[in-house]
Amino acid sequence: MITLLGIPLQVLLGQLLLGLINGAFYAVLSLGLALIFGLLNIVNFAHGAQYMMGAFAAWLLLTVAGVGYWPALLLVPPALGAVGMLTEILLLRRLAKLDPLYGLLATFGLALVIEGLFRQVYGVSGQPYPVPRSLQGGVNLGFMFLPIYRGWVVVASLMVCLASWAAIERTRLGALLRAGTENPGLVRAFGVNVPLLITVTYGFGAGLAGLAGVLAAPIYSVSPLMGTNIIITVFAVVVIGGMGSILGSVLTGFGLGLVEGLTKVFYPEGSTTVIFVIMVAVLLIRPAGLFGKAA
């Protein structure tokens, strides 16, 4: 058996794959956070709750209505997007002119309400979600065994990130969005409906979180606590990357996932804290974040 630094290559690659999957979720979630922050100036604490709702929606569709994975993947993100837009109209719009800290507090409250409701109904133990039949099994790559679903998650997240990047950098709507981030007053003066743009952006961010939730359902067990657990780590990812650039947050997400996977191999006790330690180091060396602009 091939070994590297005393670690069997199989184990190393297995953990790297797990890290890549975690990184995929970090990337998609921090992408949504960065988009929302850019236009609304709000750190969306409810992002984790929206991710959790995405996973639960897929699980409920399967167990209650018998709707499978692929339809769920198409249905859930728009549904969560709609819920997100409603949240923006009913709640966040009223806080737009205040200190951004109030947005953080309101979305934190929202996250508590959502998490509490799901905990009240479904308890804290996770619900299993089967891997869809079309993605079961694995391929032997010669040097490692790759479960197909895990490979699919990495590919799908990468595609989502690239598609979002293209939509923002290459389309007219994306150009409006970037302009709105830069100077909302001026964009409005040109006759663009900025409030609508803001609502759609928040909806899109929530939809992305929901999509990540559906992707995550067959990997992690579906539990009310899954959202807040991941979102605090994603906050650290966002601080490390800086919310200035989209590709930057995607790169940081995947990179940190890999680092976490490596830590699991070489120093398992440190795997839960490594991202936070990196955050401290980055803050000391480059306070604006790896891809951030100095404030």
Add this chain to the structure above:
Amino acid sequence: MNRKFALGLLILALAIAAPFLVYPVFLMKGLCFALFAVSFNLLLGYTGLLSFGHAAFFGMAAYVLGHAMTAWRVTPDLGLLAGTLAAGVMGLAFGFVAIRRQGIYFAMVTLALAQMVYFVCLQVPFTHGEDGIQSIPRGKLFGLLSLDDPIRLYVLVLVIVGAGCWLVWRTIHSPFGQVLRAIRENEPRAISLGYRTQHFKLAAFVLSAGLAGLAGATKALVFQLASLTDVHWHSSGEVVLMTLLGGMGTVLGPIAGAFVVVAIENSLAELGAWVTIIQGAIFIVVVLLFRRGLVGEALALVERLTDKRADAGETG
């Protein structure tokens, strides 16, 4: 001045009568959280810094007191001192990192640092993981006074919390506190006036962390327990809620908020997740409808009424 004196007297009378009217453990829990919220408010209300990780100081100080009193058998006074110092040192380290970023980033950095502390507490042996440090002996204060007597314990808690709140009150009304408020209102201006705002922010952070630690250590002494609950992000959220609900930027607000939140928790404890749901709903309602908090709104109301009366007096 007279009115302030009367208010002080009223609070003192309430504090003395309270253990005969209300369950003392509830009272002591409320007092500990009151000090926690008051120390937190020094940052949020008077310096404009939202720390979303204050549970780290609160919980870690509880662990330090628990460990010192069970493993080393020190007296409670030394245990409290050790907890407070540990939290202060931690505050120095965290503050040094966190003040490099402003606004929401500051909140995210403190939250992430506290989460790191949580994971560390989950793994290191001295916190006893999921079990926590249980049945911490209360010991004898200064080696003389046994604290197993509930009234004696209550008086100690009252003195600690009173002294802590007094320290915060003095800080706010000192020249140092004036600079903190200047930073809250307009940091670039404070810098242009020649103040090293980073030093002031760090000093406020350390003071706040140390007092939060004192509150946590006191709570551990009262409940004879230091557990993961106290370092969890949920506790960080609770102290934000207490301060926001009571009224940030007022001295009495966080105290009132702490008692309201503890009372809600105690009365709904059997309903499980409903406590979380209600806390979240309070967050949303306060942010939407009364951002000055209970005490802040009450003060504003009193001011409006007295203004009206003064206006009527002038015209009439």
